[in-house]
Amino acid sequence: MHKGLKTILTIIGARPQWMKAAALSRVLSDTQWGIKERVLHTGQHYSHDMAGRFLSELDLPKADHLLNVSQDPAERMGQMMGGIMHAIEQDQPDAVILYGDTDSTLAGAWAASRCGVPVVHIEAGLRSFDRSMPEEINRILTDQLSSLLFCPSNAAVDQLTREGIVTGQRPELRVEVSGDLMLDTARHHGSEPLPLPADADAVLLTMHRPANVDDPHRLRGWIEAIGTQASKRGWRVIFPVHPRTAKNLVIAYGPDWKNADAFDSFELHAPAGYLDMLKWLGEVRQVWTDSGGLQKEAFFMHRPAVVLRDATEWVELTDLGFACLCAEPMALDACVETMEEMPPAHWDKDLYGTGKAGVAIAKTLRSWLNR
Numbered sequence: 553m554h555k556g557l558k559t560i561l562t563i564i565g566a567r568p569q570w571m572k573a574a575a576l577s578r579v580l581s582d583t584q585w586g587i588k589e590r591v592l593h594t595g596q597h598y599s600h601d602m603a604g605r606f607l608s609e610l611d612l613p614k615a616d617h618l619l620n621v622s623q624d625p626a627e628r629m630g631q632m633m634g635g636i637m638h639a640i641e642q643d644q645p646d647a648v649i650l651y652g653d654t655d656s657t658l659a660g661a662w663a664a665s666r667c668g669v670p671v672v673h674i675e676a677g678l679r680s681f682d683r684s685m686p687e688e689i690n691r692i693l694t695d696q697l698s699s700l701l702f703c704p705s706n707a708a709v710d711q712l713t714r715e716g717i718v719t720g721q722r723p724e725l726r727v728e729v730s731g732d733l734m735l736d737t738a739r740h741h742g743s744e745p746l747p748l749p750a751d752a753d754a755v756l757l758t759m760h761r762p763a764n765v766d767d768p769h770r771l772r773g774w775i776e777a778i779g780t781q782a783s784k785r786g787w788r789v790i791f792p793v794h795p796r797t798a799k800n801l802v803i804a805y806g807p808d809w810k811n812a813d814a815f816d817s818f819e820l821h822a823p824a825g826y827l828d829m830l831k832w833l834g835e836v837r838q839v840w841t842d843s844g845g846l847q848k849e850a851f852f853m854h855r856p857a858v859v860l861r862d863a864t865e866w867v868e869l870t871d872l873g874f875a876c877l878c879a880e881p882m883a884l885d886a887c888v889e890t891m892e893e894m895p896p897a898h899w900d901k902d903l904y905g906t907g908k909a910g911v912a913i914a915k916t917l918r919s920w921l922n923r
């Protein structure tokens with residue numbers, strides 16, 4: 553549609569995608585790349601706390617297509633696929649750009665493949681090897697359907713190699729390490745790692761994975777362990793509560809859950825914006841989280857992470873001791889103590905690049921689109 557330009561259609565829709573897409577959109581807005589970006593927002597996340605606030609805070613381009621989808625995962629998958637196919641028909645893009653591992657990502661991969669449009673996957677090659685997670689299925693399928701794959705780390709390239717996804721395996725197939733766009737975004741917003749304040753007495757907690765929060769018994773187990781471990785050390789738990797978790801806390805503790813004794817050491821917040829999270833990362837001793845992105849943001853800000861899961865796709869962090877896996881509430885004490893007694897050193901490792909992933913991706917994308 554834009555003579556002389558290549559057109560890409562970027563698909564975004566869920567909270568973890570805003571930080572990644574913002575970094576590349578900023579780079580591609582420079583006309584030197586000859587790439588016109590169109591944006592489709594699937595509507596997977598729709599509220600101010602989960603979507604609107606990030607879009608303005610991170611200055612993401614306004615969506616050219618906005619879908620309105622159900623919250624039921626099966627229904628919304630079909631609606632997203634249909635909506636994306638329709639947008640592809642209108643925009644006639646040269647490629648579709650996808651981020652990460654959400655249902656919006658997989659919907660984009662499926663729709664583009666059905667329309668014969670090449671798929672570009674950013675954050676390719678990650679695996680937790682836990683197929684009970686929808687994200688793991690989304691990653692595997694999206695990587696299989698992609699033609700240009702940008703990996704955040706060398707470990708991710710190695711994983712794709714083990715799966716037979718290597719440059720040249722099909723004529724158009726290309727795999728590359730680009731670094732991590734989340735680092736670009738963090739540095740763009742001025743977050744440089746800060747030394748731990750001498751009086752730091754808080755941890756930052758996020759928890760929203762269905763495996764941790766959907767069963768009230770398990771959720772109570774986590775909350776009680778977290779409260780106990782924090783109060784024993786005289787720490788505050790800064791806890792921005794995800795909407796899924798809030799719904800389940802009502803079931804676990806009743807409508808007045810915020811006043812339950814279990815939350816005495818907690819400082820409760822609505823889901824936080826990006827800049828609030830960066831500010832808290834500078835203030836806390838440790839990060840306790842089941843989020844993939846926050847594990848890395850903790851690393852970018854030189855804070856140890858206790859990962860409230862039995863596996864992570866960010867294997868470098870656990871291999872090198874920047875993060876520690878904590879699969880069960882009863883293991884929390886030991887994980888926290890390990891991080892306090894043997895805090896990670898050598899934070900200066902460039903595990904995810906140097907904050908210039910956007911430019912690296914734009915360069916490759918330009919040459920690949922003009923191949």
Ligand code: UD1
Pocket residue numbers: 566567568596597598599600602603623653654655656686687760794795796799
């Ligand atoms: C998705 C991603 C997951 C990501 C998570 C971050 C998939 C398979 N999962 O989960 O990888 O870590 O987002 O949040 O794609 N809600 C709101 N406002 C919104 C969106 C949701 O209140 O804008 C509520 C819903 O009503 C529901 C809950 O939050 O109660 C569901 O949210 P979430 O757990 O994020 O579900 P997914 O979108 O499936």
